Amino acid sequence: MQLNRTGIGLIAFFGLIGLGMVVAPIPGEAGWILKSIGVIWFLVAGGLYFFARGQKRKAAHQDWVFQNGIRGRATIVKAGSNATVNEMPLMKLTLDLDVPGQNPRQISKRQVMPVFAAMRMEPGIVLPVYVNPQDPDDLVLVW
């Protein structure tokens, strides 16, 4: 997952308005209610920010595996989805891996995909795959 412009806008909106509510000099009970809401909004923005940072680190690692990994082939054996994330199917793929220098094996991989990609994940489709030379379980599927 990666942050898009809408996400940046949402984080900025909740963060800044939440902060504004916290520091606004409104006296009495109304002020405390506003501050409480502001804290919640600010925490939501903070949570989204740290989630985005984690995803960015994950993306950087995937880029490393792509650039330094061993290229192989992954044949889809089974594909299905029971859940969606932001209207995108969370796919569970069973793949036959054929990577040079490694024994052929079958793995499972979960991947969030846009609808058009998810609908094309059918048994028999062959996709490129890059495997971390130091960790055969660490791989990037080119879907």
Next chain:
Amino acid sequence: MADLDATYSSFAAAHGLEALSAYPAGSLTPLLVEAGNGQLSPAARGRIPGDVNGVVGHLAYTRNATFRFSVALTEIPGSTEFVPRLFCIRRGRRTRDDEFYGFEARHSKLWTESTKLNERYTVSTSPFQDPNWLRQMLSPAFIDWLASEPPEDFSFELAYGALLGSVEEDYPDATGIEALCRATAHVAERIRKECEE
């Protein structure tokens, strides 16, 4: 709509294609997904101009605004292993005008190596597309062709072996449909050739 039916019907007759009132293309590419079920109506199927098997038809959908396209669909079966996805979309084209979510799957990377190509198109692939293969496929001659020859507004989407060429048109004429077919066939041939190499 009657004009559209007549245009496709006469186009099918002139090129030896089977005229169809509708063709369910399915959710093969992002544009077809935007259109819901990817229904082309009207459509014509067979050996389309440019000498490839495919379907050409009209795609319309409403997503806040109404979008209309002429599209040509063909297959490049062996391409997935080399290039699962390649989208070459006319700069500034809009296929939707809503965006609700702040996070999305990391599914594409822009290809910006060719200024000439990027003046006319936004080109994107999988974030993990082999750049060397793509460089060979997007040869200087092919980039020259893409930059100058296809019909205005031409775009194409290759997704898992399905190639969809498209132009934004409300009421296309036979000449426009033929130009779309030929451009799509040319792209298909180029990708197929590179896959075979």
